[in-house]
Amino acid sequence: MFLVFVLLISPKIERTTLQIIKPKLSILVDNSKSISHFKEAENIQNFIYKLKNDVSLSEKFEIENFTFSADLKISDTLDFLGSETNIYKAISGIHKLNGEQKVPILLLTDGNQTVGNAYEFLKSKQPIYPVVFGDTTKYADVKVSQINVNTYSYLKNKFPVEVFLNYQGIGTVKSIFSIYNGEKTVFSKEIQFSRKEPSQILTVDLEASKIGVNYFTASLEKIRNEKNITNNTRNFSVEVIDEQAKVLLLSAVLHPDIGLLKKAIESNVQRSVKVSKVTEFKGNLSEFQLVILYQPNVLFTDVFTKIKKAQCNLFIVTGTNTDWALLNKQQFGFTKNFLRETEYYGVSYQSSFSTFLQKDIGFGDFPPLKDAFGALDFSTEHQDLLVQEIKGLVTLQPVLSVLEKEKQKIAVIFGAGIWRWRAISFLRSGTFQDFDQFIGNIVQYLGTKKPRAQLEVNTERLYASNAVLNIVAFFTDTNYKFDDRASLEITVTNIKTKETTTRPFSVKNNSYQSAIEGLLPGEYRFKVAVLGQKNTAYGNFKIVDDQIEEQFTHANVTKLTQLALGAGGALYYKNEIDLLIKSLMENNEFDTIQKPIVKTQELIDWQWVLLVLISLFTTEWFLRKYFGQI
Missing domain, CATH: 3.40.50 (Rossmann fold)
Incomplete structure (x- = not known):
């Protein structure tokens, strides 16, 4: 009866254990082509290897590995083939993953961003430690920095083209700036730069003489001792229309x-x-x-x-x-x-x-x-x-x-x-x-009385070579409701070589999307078809030999320094790994946390007690039965 009484009371005890929580350390690595352009691929991999194999660092931190180019990836696989760099987006992505935790971020990059918001002004609650890879020596260089132009122009009208030209160097230099429409030169002017006047802004009025999409190339001639001429050229396009x-x-x-x-x-x-x-x-x-x-x-x-x-x-x-x-x-x-x-x-x-x-x-x-x-x-x-x-x-x-x-x-x-x-x-x-x-x-x-098309396709007019072509299509049923049951495919044809590439679409975010890679520079036409139906859409685009990741002559130490100061971190160079590790190890903000875990346990395991009681009662019953007392 005593055991039954204890079982009914079911006394409990509390047991406290300590859970050791190591602080996180995010290693964020630039996986874009600019790293291989600076011949830093091997250096950056060796740097990561030393970080991962440092015993003291591994004991103190839970290391997380990320790579980025245009997007952030949770990965430690590197190929340095990214065609765009978005540092702002990568850091913001880690912020979202870590929430309110204070997690140091090691940013291994050359600091050259090609898309996205200005990362040097990013407000970060998490300390950022940029590690500079790439050439820090500044060479004489001229470049076409930016072109502003309207997407459309009216036939026989003049349309303005605003061009930003920049020079980096000490002495005075001259270059010829030209704009080409195909093989034809439509504008040319001699430009002079100096250390006091390193920038020029030109506004050029060009004539819209041909209906359709017109492709142009803006270019600066190479100056003496210029190391990088990739950034001397930019392409743009204008569609000429004849009605408004x-x-x-x-x-x-x-x-x-x-x-x-x-x-x-x-x-x-x-x-x-x-x-x-x-x-x-x-x-x-x-x-x-x-x-x-x-x-x-x-x-x-x-x-x-x-x-x-x-x-x-x-x-x-x-x-x-x-x-x-x-x-x-x-x-x-x-x-x-x-x-x-x-x-x-x-x-x-x-x-x-x-x-x-x-x-x-x-x-x-x-x-x-x-x-x-x-x-x-x-x-x-x-x-x-x-x-x-x-x-x-x-x-x-x-x-x-x-x-x-x-x-x-x-x-x-x-x-x-x-x-x-x-x-x-x-x-x-x-x-x-x-x-x-x-x-x-x-x-x-x-703006149109025409019946709405069931199939619509969105593309850019110009794509950089080796960039991923993200094609978006929109398909509806006869009631103009989005139809995700269809099978769509795109066929891309090189106008000059007649070589074709066919890719399927997949449904994503209420649209059909297809990513195409590996197309050579040139002009292309495309056809998007709904398989088993007569709905089709056509268009054209051009792939230009713009290697935007190769347009930089040196690492952007200035912006990385500004980022580090604003985020409460510090800037390091690729040969300062020992100083970086020492700083992380000595920083008390990143100490291990001991978290108490309280667990309530039964003083008596009632399942075993119940099993023992049943066994005893069963044994007693058999004994009584055997001796004839039942």
Whole structure:
């Protein structure tokens, strides 16, 4: 009975053990072609070998291995074939993996970044220790640093090309700068550089004389004793068109959004925007491919009558000046149960949107829009690219919707203040391109009466040699819903050699994607086909012999030093491995942590006790049975 009593009580005890947690050490290695260009591949591998085989370092740290070029990889395999370098993205990726932990990062690189945000200004809670690989000697060098040019030009017009030229050296030098269209020289000028004037900015006006995509090469002649001439040349392209889409923007109020919409739309010279007060417009709506109604109010009454007759495509932007009572009567497929109050709301991107291809450009970080308070109702099928996010809560109420009503296409932004979006987009990326492309995608969808194609393909016009060609296709069913059941393939043909390459597509993020590598420089045409169907799309692109990873003459010690200072680390050179290891070992911030683990255990293992009791009772029963007591 005593055992039964103890079993029922089930006494417990607590046992404390110490778990030893070693601090992490992230080794982040540049796996791009620039490392092999500087002939540092063997040096960087030897450096890593010494780090991994240092007993004291292995005892103190849990070592994690990463490589990067365009993207971050959890790996220690190196081939130094990466065609792009994004140091900012690699460090940010490690930050996300480590969270709030204080993890030192050893960055083994030449410091030359070809894509991404400026890494030297990156704010890091984790100390970064750059280790410099590459030539630190600066040689005399001239280069074409950057070319700014519009994507499109109108036939027989002049289009500006802005060229940034740079010189690194001591004395005064001269070079000839030229622009070629194929074999033809379309511009040439002698340029003089000196230590006091190391930069030149040229603006060249070229004539758009041939319809279609025109390819150009900008080049600086080699100067005396110049070691690297790869960066003396850059390629660019311009598509020449012979017609423009006309867009009409009507408003009864003054607002920064109006100027923003005009700039964003006209950033593509295929489009022109006429802005007019609604009370002053006397023209014919049929002259325009698209009409934008900005915060329509009672003054739009006559225009609404014309719109019903013309059945023109509409882009509507609402706001606090919108007359919702009037707008609700227009039968555009949506109404709002509005109140006389206003509200601000942020936005959330909807990856399921499939009316046209639009990537997330950071919509969730954009400032809130302002509109009348109330819930929206739709009487026509619609798709939402953006929905409301209020105090971190994502709702089903749309911010940007598109709908088709008979022969009319309509897009609506429910809220004013998108001018701030363009400003934030520029501050974050240094360019208006992403935002202007977003507005351009809406205008392109609305600007045609033609039936929408089920298959759309996005490619660049120019690719650098040895770069990965990421081709994105978008395929829908007959109801224009994204169809992930199809099989797509792309066939690429070299126009000169007729050699073909065929690759399949895979479904990723509501699109079909294919990566093509190994194509030689030259002009190519492509065909994307949906297997078993008649849907096809065609296009052209050019691969140019631009080895961007080989355009650097020395390691960028200045930026790496700035990164180290800002991140609380220190800069080291490839021959200072002993100093680096000593610094890590002596740094008390990276000590081992002893974490107590408390475990509650049963004082008596009741399962064994129960087994013993059953055994005893069973034995007693058999004995009694045997001796006849039962």
